[in-house]
Amino acid sequence: MIDGDRGGEVVRTGLLTCVRGLVQVVVAQAVCIPLFVLTVLSIAFIPLGVGVVLAPVVLLAVRGVANTQRVWAAEWSGVPIPVPYRPEPDTRSPFRRLWWLLRDPATWRDVLWTVVNIPLGLLLGLLPAAMLVYGLEGVLVAPWLGRITFYGWGPFWPVDRFGPLSVAAAVALGAALTAFSFKAGPLVLKGHALFGQSLLAPARTTLALRVRELAExxxxxxxxxxxxxxxxxxxxxxxxxxxxxxxxxxxxxxxxxxxxxxxxxxxxxxxxxxxxxxxxxxxxxxxxxxHPPVLAERGLDGAVQALALTLPLPVDVRIDLPGRAEAPVESAAYFAVAEMLANIAKHSAATRAWIQIEHARDRLLMIVGDDGTGGADPAAGGGMRGIERRLAAFDGTMAVTSPPGGPTIVTMELPCALSSPRTSPSSGTG
Structure with missing residues (x-):
């Protein structure tokens, strides 16, 4: 019974591998070819202006297909492929988005994968199904051939020259190839995943830079x-x-x-x-x-609301968090907002301030602004520089826009996942 169950699992895995291989064929031919053509055209049209809008759309589509391949490689073959892309800038400018994509080395590796995957995805995707079909032909078709041939040839050699011996050999070889295809198919699919890993994973220089950033x-x-x-x-x-x-x-x-x-x-x-x-x-x-007790009891939402009430000026607070982050991340976010509000109260001469906090694409986005005199500069040191270091410990970022005369807008991001979903977000004015 155990051997039968194991054999059934092998057959199911082999059949599933054939289906997945055919999916890779469809992606290689029906998706990669059009995407590569559109990529070349959209980049060529950049000097004409059309490509400024079209190229980001196409390159993000290539990135989406590459991300799908990363997921399939991990789920189907157990080959992890980390996502190597640089953080997306918080901007609506098409020129900045285009520059962000073009200067990211991972973008060009995605494009290279798209080109190479056209023939390689076709070959490796068809191979598991081709081995299975050809093996089944030897098992199922050869016994009915007898001395009848298709264009003079049977599954493995000319049947009419060897008679029953040829039929028996064809059945045996077909059965062996069928069994082999169930074992070899997943290995072929894994080979395709390893090919994807070689191009879609972070490059060595990227990993070296990442290690240096983590050390700093x-x-x-x-x-x-x-x-x-x-x-x-x-x-x-x-x-x-x-x-x-x-x-x-x-x-x-x-x-x-x-x-x-x-x-x-x-x-x-x-x-x-x-x-x-x-x-x-x-x-x-x-x-x-x-660690403020209000943060532990009410979460980031309630703690920031309480902070806003302590400022001697109106603060518009808009928070949309469907859950809570882990305690260290939540604490870092709270103290970041607290430091920004303290700077507003001490240095900005503002008449109003605003706070916006939301969670999207696995990132906690915090925006703190005021209508004060501006001129804030994290490079000058002080509390803002300390907050920048605190956020960097969690792979977070901080961007400050503070021209002379204001307004000052501080945008902070922290990568994190949320848990313990609540039924309704809150918003209000402090």
Whole structure:
């Protein structure tokens, strides 16, 4: 029973491989050929202006087919092909979108894959089905041939010259080829997937750059974490710790004065109670600076709404999040928005601000803007540079548009997935 089940699984896999191979043939001939022709024409038309609009559409279509091939390679053959594309710019300008696509090396590798896949996809796609059909011909057709031939030839050699022996040999060879096709078909399909991997995966130079970026990001994250620890230690030493030491001294003095001067002891205890309240408040502020309770309880949506209410100017808040990100990503997003709002309150001289947060294409998009005096520059250091490093630790990006005279618009993106979907997003004005 076990061997029968295993044999049935082999047959099902072989038949499925034939179907998938034929799908690859259709893609190679009916999709890759038109796409390559349109790619050449759209790039040729760029000087005429038509290609500025047409080329991005065609190149993104090529990218879509390549992404489909990546998915098939992973699901059908277990060959992972990472997506190597550079981040898409947040712009509607056709010229910038065209430049983004043309300067990405992965675009040209996609085009090269499209060309080479035309003959190779046809050959490797047909091969599993061709082996199966030819093997089945030897098994099913040869016994009925006898001395009848098609143009003088049977499945493997001229049947009319060898008679029954030829028929028996044809059946045996057909059965062997059929069995072989069930085993070899998935290997042929995997060969096609490996061919796709050789062109569609990130190049070595891209991987080297990525490793260098990750090393730099890790170093910056370690430095930022060390600076954050020093800040917490300094705040504890200069704030809550000093107040607790003074509190302990006041209580000790009150104990000594309790019998000799109860009135003075009572005043010291009152001061101690006041100092304890201030120390507790400072500890709460310190905890909020590490991980705000409102963020844990209400998520990024509620935490940003609460932040907006603390600003001394109107803040339009529009948030559309169908779920919650992981805690580290959520925390990074919260502090990024908090730093931008703090800059608005301190430096912008703005009369109004706005916040827009949404999730699309597996990226958390945050836009914080104001109508202030402008001139914000992350390169000058300070809080914005720290936020840029914090986002980079999660492969996030930050773009600042702040001409003199304003407005200032800060666009931040974090790649992430959402979970725990909610039924309704929120929007409002702080």
């Amino acid at each position: 990001t890790r170093s910056e994250t370690v430095d930022a974490s060390a600076a954050e620890l020093r800040r917490i230690e300094r705040d504890l030493h200069d704030g809550a710790q000093a107040r607790l030491v003074a509190l302990s001294m006041n209580i000790g003095l009150a104990e000594e004065l309790m019998k000799r001067d109860p009135r003075a002891a009572q005043e010291l205890l009152a001061e101690a109670r006041s100092a304890s309240g201030r120390a507790l408040s400072e500890l709460r502020d310190l905890v909020r600076g590490i």
